[in-house]
Amino acid sequence: MPTQNFGLSLIFRLELDHSKISFDKLAGLIAGWGGDVIALDMIRAGKNTSTRDVTINVPDRDHGVDMVTKLENYNGVRVINVSDRTFLVHLGGKIEVTPKTSVKNRDDLSRVYTPHVARVCEAIRDDQSKAHQLTIKRNTVAVVSDGTAVLGLKDIGPYAAMPVMEGKAMLFKHFANVDAFPICLDTKDPDEIVRTVKNIAPGFGGINLEDISSPRCFEIEDRLRKELDIPVFHDDQHGTAVVLLAGLINALRLVDKKMEDLKVVIMGIGAAGIACTKMLQAAGVKNILGVTRHGILHKDGTYENPMWTWEAQNTNPFGETGMLEDAMKGTDVFVGLSGPNVLKVDYVKTMARDPIVFAMANPTPEIQPEEAEPYVRVMATGRSDYPNQINNVLCFPGIFKGALAARAHTINEEMKLAAAQAIASVVTEDELSETYIIPSVFNSKVVEAVSHNVMQAAYDSGVARRDSHDFGSKDNF
Numbered sequence: 001m002p003t004q005n006f007g008l009s010l011i012f013r014l015e016l017d018h019s020k021i022s023f024d025k026l027a028g029l030i031a032g033w034g035g036d037v038i039a040l041d042m043i044r045a046g047k048n049t050s051t052r053d054v055t056i057n058v059p060d061r062d063h064g065v066d067m068v069t070k071l072e073n074y075n076g077v078r079v080i081n082v083s084d085r086t087f088l089v090h091l092g093g094k095i096e097v098t099p100k101t102s103v104k105n106r107d108d109l110s111r112v113y114t115p116h117v118a119r120v121c122e123a124i125r126d127d128q129s130k131a132h133q134l135t136i137k138r139n140t141v142a143v144v145s146d147g148t149a150v151l152g153l154k155d156i157g158p159y160a161a162m163p164v165m166e167g168k169a170m171l172f173k174h175f176a177n178v179d180a181f182p183i184c185l186d187t188k189d190p191d192e193i194v195r196t197v198k199n200i201a202p203g204f205g206g207i208n209l210e211d212i213s214s215p216r217c218f219e220i221e222d223r224l225r226k227e228l229d230i231p232v233f234h235d236d237q238h239g240t241a242v243v244l245l246a247g248l249i250n251a252l253r254l255v256d257k258k259m260e261d262l263k264v265v266i267m268g269i270g271a272a273g274i275a276c277t278k279m280l281q282a283a284g285v286k287n288i289l290g291v292t293r294h295g296i297l298h299k300d301g302t303y304e305n306p307m308w309t310w311e312a313q314n315t316n317p318f319g320e321t322g323m324l325e326d327a328m329k330g331t332d333v334f335v336g337l338s339g340p341n342v343l344k345v346d347y348v349k350t351m352a353r354d355p356i357v358f359a360m361a362n363p364t365p366e367i368q369p370e371e372a373e374p375y376v377r378v379m380a381t382g383r384s385d386y387p388n389q390i391n392n393v394l395c396f397p398g399i400f401k402g403a404l405a406a407r408a409h410t411i412n413e414e415m416k417l418a419a420a421q422a423i424a425s426v427v428t429e430d431e432l433s434e435t436y437i438i439p440s441v442f443n444s445k446v447v448e449a450v451s452h453n454v455m456q457a458a459y460d461s462g463v464a465r466r467d468s469h470d471f472g473s474k475d476n477f
Helices: 023-032 061-072 085-090 106-112 117-126 128-134 157-176 190-203 216-227 235-255 271-282 306-314 369-375 396-406 413-425 445-460
Strands: 008-017 036-045 049-058 077-084 140-145 179-184 206-209 232-234 263-267 287-292 333-336 356-359 378-381
Touching: 008 023, 008 061, 008 085, 023 036, 023 049, 049 061, 061 077, 077 085, 117 128, 140 157, 140 190, 157 179, 157 396, 157 445, 190 216, 206 216, 206 235, 206 396, 216 232, 216 235, 216 271, 232 235, 232 396, 235 271, 235 333, 235 356, 235 378, 235 396, 235 413, 263 271, 271 287, 271 306, 271 413, 287 306, 356 369, 369 378, 396 413, 396 445, 413 445
Parallel strands: 140 179, 140 206, 206 232, 263 287, 263 333, 333 356, 356 378
Antiparallel strands: 008 049, 008 077, 036 049
8 A cells, every 4th residue: 555645745934932932843743744854955054043944745736735734833933935846857957958978179069050050951951861860860859839739727828738748758758769859838729839830840750749638639530640751649639648658568467368358448548548448459359348438339329529529430240339337237346547547446346267457547536545455456546656557658758759760650559558468578577567567668678669569560560761781779779
């Protein structure tokens, strides 16, 4: 079971009156109020008073507000300032452009810029493919969003989406050494988004679409994949699907079942739900039921939502009807991409032998792991404070690293399947257990395994533009 999750870190600058309170007493009070003191810095020490920076972790914003109020009202304590460590990290943004070569004299300047750079321009003009060798294009991804489906915040707009896209760019660099730049567009018009991305594409080797609401995300990705010759990948769809499949591959090793024999229920048929359906079908699953708040989707139903219509026409081979409770009977795998607490314990009890539950709604899953644990064999969520976190960070750095290295013109199903198999393979037989079916995002083997498999799959499926004999080079380009 997880320990208490401290989600907010605050730095308090406090002045203490020594005649009224000691720091030891204060630390005890803070602990009693639900806080955890993790750092202490003396700013000024005097005979009667002292000033300290005290870093306190609290579970959430409400606890933080309560902590401020209690400290402000406590006799002998003066709150000088309160800073949120997360906000401090974001001051001025989280990323920057750093040159790869120095400019120390006029000769250096003439080579990186005018006049000698003109010869490089002419070389690319004469052979456009040299842009991959002679510019940042070969290792740079655009992280594109319109801010309409950001985390659980929904439509917050392009300005408010920037911190998330900056964070995504950081993860590309940290985990895969892929350069990425946030592009937040002040439009919701699919035509404008497609046109803008096409116009900026010459400077990028790949396009990562992020946090664009459905169903527009399908149209935007489909059009860009057809009209561009570089990989376009909507991570909210395909990243989730790839990591889900990786977890399922390992879960099946534990329960000794085969993909083709499974009955899978997917609750929540949005962008990720459709992608998970397609990925599981590509992996061999034949019996999938898509379920919404209105019930099981089936071929005889009529739906205004085009995603629901697609799901209904391409799943549910036995024509089942009813609600989630009905769908869960005899089900081997539950995949939750919906909302909090929709899966009841009584439903879980009706599942097949050795049930597998992926409850991925954030921050509150479809069922609490503590409730499901007595009745399931394998439990996974989207949260980091429980075992088996289904996290897209396991996928997108490596899949783009491999696609860029192969100079693939797309990311196809073969490459996504290869990525899922690579993630699963990182968990060895000795490590595999009900609480460890998916590796940590900090496991350094993940990106290398994924990029290698994806690169090979790009070559095998005919979408790589780089010679296969170069695939083993350390340069990767």
